[in-house]
Amino acid sequence: MATPVMDKADATGSPEPGFGDSPYITATFRIRRFNPEVSAEATWEDFQIEIDPKERVLDALHKIKWELDGTLTFRRSCAHGICGSDAMRINGKNRLACKTLIKDLNPEKPITVEAIKGLTVLKDLIVDMEPFFQAYRDVMPFLITKETNEPTRERLQSAEDRERFDDTTKCILCAACTSSCPVFWNDGQYFGPAAIVNAHRFIFDSRDEAGEQRLEVLNDRDGVWRCRTTFNCTDACPRGIEVTKAIAEVKRALITRRF
């Protein structure tokens, strides 16, 4: 039976792996700390850690929290880019900490980590997501049909009809897009890219029958027309959704009322 062998370098006759071959590097993480119980001001704090550059920023945050400073506060759940909990501003850009490798960030310079912009910071990297989720709820992100009786069979849909809104089904509600939007920073009343993406997902779904209502919601003063096509949302989306394109499609649907 084959057993996993750890010291493969010795087995192949190559010289003993020296300490100089360590994959570890010293990286500085400059984290924006905020604790309302201590100070009303947010401050930068530097942490130096030994870490493999092939690890992710989330691993670095764990290392800091578990080994250096237990008060560092951040959200994360699945740690694999699906739950959308750990969106934060890393080196000035919105990303998921669990999908950002340290080697891709130029670890020779301090790596800045701060909370996403435009939402109230509660502590360190945690923001109040309620305005974000309120906008999400306002677009009614669920299937609405006009028939009153329970259906007796599935609601069938052609592959082409499904393809129409495939891109916007990928959203994980991490708020990376909405909190990258300059319009949202200035006016939190704007629905924001994420809510529009999730409205798009149902507006262009052939099975849904409330597209008109959703378009009316987004025709609001704080709806799609606030979009200034800066493309920050498209660049920030960790799922690669073409957010600005989806918003433009909703704008066009509002003009033509055909979808």
Place this chain on the structure above:
Amino acid sequence: MPAGTLYRGREGMWSWVAHRVTGVLIFFFLFVHVLDTALVRVSPEAYDTVVATYKTPIVALLEYGLVAAILFHALNGLRVIAVDFWLQGARYQKQMLWTVVAVWVVLMIGALYPVLGHAVRELFGS
């Protein structure tokens, strides 16, 4: 609370910033333009005096800046319209931006002589 670092947006964000800045500059120009044109109703002599100051090299340089602002705002405006109305617009926004910048550079070179020629002749003789 200090805002932290500047958001590192890419081409789209900076083109939007430039669009805003040039828009505000053009607004201020129009404001001054309406005022100086309205001056002719007050006194044609005062109008002539004001317009005479526009022939100085410094104003010529400002005019070149005005050409720069209007050209960028106009060309990028076409790009923004394309992003909203052309089905593939969002996908090609970066290419369109670099096209805008290229056309802008060509037109700015073309505007050099007509706008600044007079000022150069005045400063350095003919």
